[in-house]
Amino acid sequence: MLSQDTRIAIVGGGLAGLTAAVALQKIAGVRATVFEQSNKHDEVGAGVTVAPNGSRMLDKLGLFEPIRDAGATPDGHGVYLDALGNVVTDAAWEDSAKKYQNVGIFRPDLIDILAGAVDPDMIRLHHRASSVELLDKGVRVHFTNGEQEDFDAVIGADGIRSVVRAAVGQQTGFVYSGFIAYRGVIDAADLPRDWNRISQTWMGNDRHLMTYPLQQHKLYNYVACVPSSRPLHGPWSGPAQVSEVHAEFERQKWDPRVHEFLSHIKETFWWGLFDIEPLTNWSRGPIALLGDAAHSMIPHQGQGVNQAFEDCLTLAYFLKEADSVSDIALAFRRYTAVRMQRATILQVGSRRAGWMFDSQFQFTDTEKRDVDITSGRDFRRAAVFDYDALKVAEMALKRFKKL
Numbered sequence: 001m002l003s004q005d006t007r008i009a010i011v012g013g014g015l016a017g018l019t020a021a022v023a024l025q026k027i028a029g030v031r032a033t034v035f036e037q038s039n040k041h042d043e044v045g046a047g048v049t050v051a052p053n054g055s056r057m058l059d060k061l062g063l064f065e066p067i068r069d070a071g072a073t074p075d076g077h078g079v080y081l082d083a084l085g086n087v088v089t090d091a092a093w094e095d096s097a098k099k100y101q102n103v104g105i106f107r108p109d110l111i112d113i114l115a116g117a118v119d120p121d122m123i124r125l126h127h128r129a130s131s132v133e134l135l136d137k138g139v140r141v142h143f144t145n146g147e148q149e150d151f152d153a154v155i156g157a158d159g160i161r162s163v164v165r166a167a168v169g170q171q172t173g174f175v176y177s178g179f180i181a182y183r184g185v186i187d188a189a190d191l192p193r194d195w196n197r198i199s200q201t202w203m204g205n206d207r208h209l210m211t212y213p214l215q216q217h218k219l220y221n222y223v224a225c226v227p228s229s230r231p232l233h234g235p236w237s238g239p240a241q242v243s244e245v246h247a248e249f250e251r252q253k254w255d256p257r258v259h260e261f262l263s264h265i266k267e268t269f270w271w272g273l274f275d276i277e278p279l280t281n282w283s284r285g286p287i288a289l290l291g292d293a294a295h296s297m298i299p300h301q302g303q304g305v306n307q308a309f310e311d312c313l314t315l316a317y318f319l320k321e322a323d324s325v326s327d328i329a330l331a332f333r334r335y336t337a338v339r340m341q342r343a344t345i346l347q348v349g350s351r352r353a354g355w356m357f358d359s360q361f362q363f364t365d366t367e368k369r370d371v372d373i374t375s376g377r378d379f380r381r382a383a384v385f386d387y388d389a390l391k392v393a394e395m396a397l398k399r400f401k402k403l
């Protein structure tokens with residue numbers, strides 16, 4: 001076990017960074033310092049799905065119940081529909097053991113729960129890292145306010161535009177999907193009384209609408225993806241007019257329920273969908289990446305933050321094996337070896353899921369799309385939802401120790 005005096009910095013206090021702080025404390029006994037550039041922990045006013053593979057990790061940290069209670073468990077499995085509302089297939093929404101279901105949660109509620117689980121003394125807001133420097137002994141973090149501080153190890157949880165990534169020797173451009181998402185929430189009380197209280201995705205020609213419940217079914221999240229070149233000419237996100245969403249969904253014939261749903265949107269914002277090419281390494285010595293800094297992905301499999309939860313527990317598990325600061329680099333290499341392939345499969349699969357939902361490329365043939373999406377449901381349950389990242393780490397450690 002590492003000593004209580006071990007100094008670890010987590011750069012980024014988003015969903016991944018805060019979960020990492022909780023996991024390091026609870027599993028490896030290390031009190032890490034979280035540096036967040038903003039002056040408060042912030043999340044956008046939209047939802048996120050915590051999937052069974054993510055819940056399994058959060059449960060180990062004692063965070064699953066508060067998250068489930070603040071969120072909403074749909075009344076049954078979700079559905080994929082064609083534009084006219086015909087059901088293509090049901091969706092996986094629980095693991096095979098039926099222990100965990102998908103939970104939709106309003107992001108500000110999720111970040112509040114995670115921030116509430118971290119000792120406030122260990123969070124330093126208004127600290128934006130500008131670079132991270134590997135020293136002969138330890139790591140130095142430079143901040144834009146001119147401060148610098150030395151640590152035994154640094155974890156980069158600083159999102160898609162990570163500055164820590166350069167310190168592990170990884171340079172990457174951003175890949176624009178060609179799509180933006182209009183996002184936000186609507187009040188469930190505005191919907192018809194017989195509205196299906198599940199996750200529903202209507203797939204049209206080059207666009208789709210997804211919606212699912214949040215906050216014990218008081219709110220519904222929506223993500224309406226449409227093609228656009230908007231983020232190529234300026235910022236990657238911003239406020240939008242509700243009329244834009246309506247105009248985007250006037251272009252083809254849709255199930256009347258789509259128009260009914262869209263008519264209740266009072267506020268919206270747009271978000272450019274970017275990812276990065278899979279990295280070839282996530283760590284160098286006592287520096288490691290996790291969350292979007294390591295594997296930003298397109299949201300169509302709802303796995304970005306769930307992969308971050310798996311990262312955090314795996315990293316903490318290998319750190320628990322370290323007896324001294326000099327073992328941290330080994331722990332980070334083991335973490336990288338175990339996590340990279342899993343996250344890369346989901347990164348690449350998320351692009352493919354988008355092509356299906358938006359009937360792109362090979363999936364303009366909607367019969368092929370429907371066959372693929374139906375078989376994908378079983379992959380999702382068995383390979384994605386049933387995955388137990390801690391068990392995988394335990395098995396890997398046995399192998400590593402034999403080497």
Ligand SMILES: Cc1cc2nc3c(=O)[nH]c(=O)nc-3n(C[C@H](O)[C@H](O)[C@H](O)COP(=O)(O)OP(=O)(O)OC[C@H]3O[C@@H](n4cnc5c(N)ncnc54)[C@H](O)[C@@H]3O)c2cc1C
Nearest residue numbers: 012014015016037049129159291292299302303304305306
């Ligand atoms: C439309 C949409 C829907 C999605 N739906 C889902 C879903 O249903 N399920 C799912 O699992 N995932 C989903 N995702 C993906 C998920 O939102 C991300 O994977 C997740 O939020 C990433 O968290 P993160 O903490 O790694 O990165 P971020 O959320 O980007 O957080 C990074 C944090 O680091 C801070 N920071 C950045 N740079 C610095 C710096 N230099 N110094 C200090 N602090 C810094 C930032 O301020 C921020 O707080 C979705 C994404 C989108 C766009």
